[in-house]
Amino acid sequence: MTRCYNFCAGPAALPQVVLEKARDEMLDWHGAGLSIMEMSHRSPEVVGVAQRAEADLRELLGISDDYAVLFLQGGASTQFAAVPLNLAGENDLADYVNTGQWSKKAIAEGRRFTRVNVAASSEDSNFSTIPPRESWQLSADAAYLHYTPNETIGGVEYFWVPEASAPLVVDMSSTILSRPVNVADYGVIYAGAQKNIGPAGLTLVIVRRDLLGRAGDKCPAMLNWQTAADNDSMYNTPPTFALYLAGLVFEWLKEQGGLAAMERLNRRKAGKLYAAIDSSAFYANPVEVQSRSLMNVPFTLADDALDKQFLAEADAAGLLNLKGHRSVGGMRASIYNAVGEDAVDALIAFMQDFEQRNG
Structure with missing residues (x-):
């Protein structure tokens, strides 16, 4: 079989060696007599896969113990709601920067749960630019500042980290693991897996621990980062096969x-x-x-x-x-x-x- 070149924005290409390894382990994972996706998520085997994936991810990104690493479901779009539910009350103010279609969706969802200030926008240039930092109109008391470091649709990317007094919250779905970042610059990093991490179905959230526990009573348990952290991302059944494949991708990245x-x-x-x-x-x-x-x-x-x-x-x-x-x-x-x-x-x-x- 000759494989084609895949330029899809997501679900995106996976390393061939990762796919080959998953193929070879599909029916019999490490001599267990069944596949990894048939095992209980609370089994030592699956827990071990999750722990290794987290350790490798921490090594790749230099994530300190000051941050919790959560493997969740629902895609990055679910985090558009989870962010305000975890970080802001209805009467709080959150700053957003609008640089494309994904920023717009995050803003629209954020407005359902808190007050939103659009601090800057490049919509007047058809999202072909990043608004210069000096033009941003930030709030003095914002609960957080949200922006999208890479806009998949418009093809614009930040190559700088904005200075702000509020915690930075970023949707890194389409740029995470493509280059080093200083995780300590951010309060929250979230990303759908289906571009640089693994198959669709897995969502990564890296959250500074001092930002946990702020969700109000109306926040659903499945969206509460504290609940996920307290249960090692296994409050419910996680997407075990997607997590397994993400772990293989992390190993591949280290090998590169x-x-x-x-x-x-x-x-x-x-x-x-x-x-x-x-x-x-x-x-x-x-x-x-x-x-x-x-x-x-x-x-x-x-x-x-x-x-x-x-x-x-x-x-x-x-x-x-x-x-x-x-x-x-x-x-x-x-x-x-x-x-x-x-x-x-x-x-x-x-x-x-x-x-x-x-x-």
């Missing part, structure tokens, strides 16, 4: 040299693709250069009447899932950790050939 090595690779991949776009009069990227995402590269064709032909020929060439999000159109190449440099090289070669034939 950790996050510093991944950053070097990701910068090289993105640099190649942006250079190919910028050197062409046929393709264009709408994002300001200093805010271009390393993970999600949107681009348009000079003649959008060629979009369908481009996608059809790309599919036939084994370059899959390049269609841009329905809200913005065009194309988008998501080049997460598991998308190799060979995939980017193949995409660039196809783009150049398509331009030569149709430009």
Whole structure:
């Protein structure tokens, strides 16, 4: 079987060696006579898998004991509600920065549970920029400041951490593990797994322990971070197979040299693709250069009447899932950790050939 190159924004590509290991262990995990997804989540085997995954994640990100690591369900979108329910009351104020579709969804959900101040927005530029920090109108008494370090749809990424007196809460779904971060800069980091961590179904929350225990009585137990922390993420049955696969991805990342090595690779991949776009009069990227995402590269064709032909020929060439999000159109190449440099090289070669034939 020849595997195609997968540029999907999520559920995204997984390392082939991880998939092969999961395949080999599917029917008989470590001689147990059954698969890991058939075992009780309270068995020593599954508890051990969860503990190893957490230890490896802590090592990769340098997470101190000041933070709890939670493996949850519901996707990052569930955390849009969990964040205000855990950190703010109905009459409290929370600051949000709006840099794209995921920021907008977090803001809309936040408003259901607390007062929201939109401190800055790049909507007037069609989310092609990050508002400069000096333009932000932060509240003096905000319970937290929420922003999205990487907007998957628009392809904008922060390469700096904003200064603020309130705890920083970030949705890192599409950038986590792509490069080193200083976890101590943040109060809460949350992320859906289906981009750089593992398959859909698992959600990661890293929360500073002094922020636990603030949820009010109306917060459902399943959304209460304290409940999850008190039960080692096993208040109910966790997504055991997704957690197992995430653990394999963490092991793979360590084998690649950790996050510093991944950053070097990701910068090289993105640099190649942006250079190919910028050197062409046929393709264009709408994002300001200093805010271009390393993970999600949107681009348009000079003649959008060629979009369908481009996608059809790309599919036939084994370059899959390049269609841009329905809200913005065009194309988008998501080049997460598991998308190799060979995939980017193949995409660039196809783009150049398509331009030569149709430009």
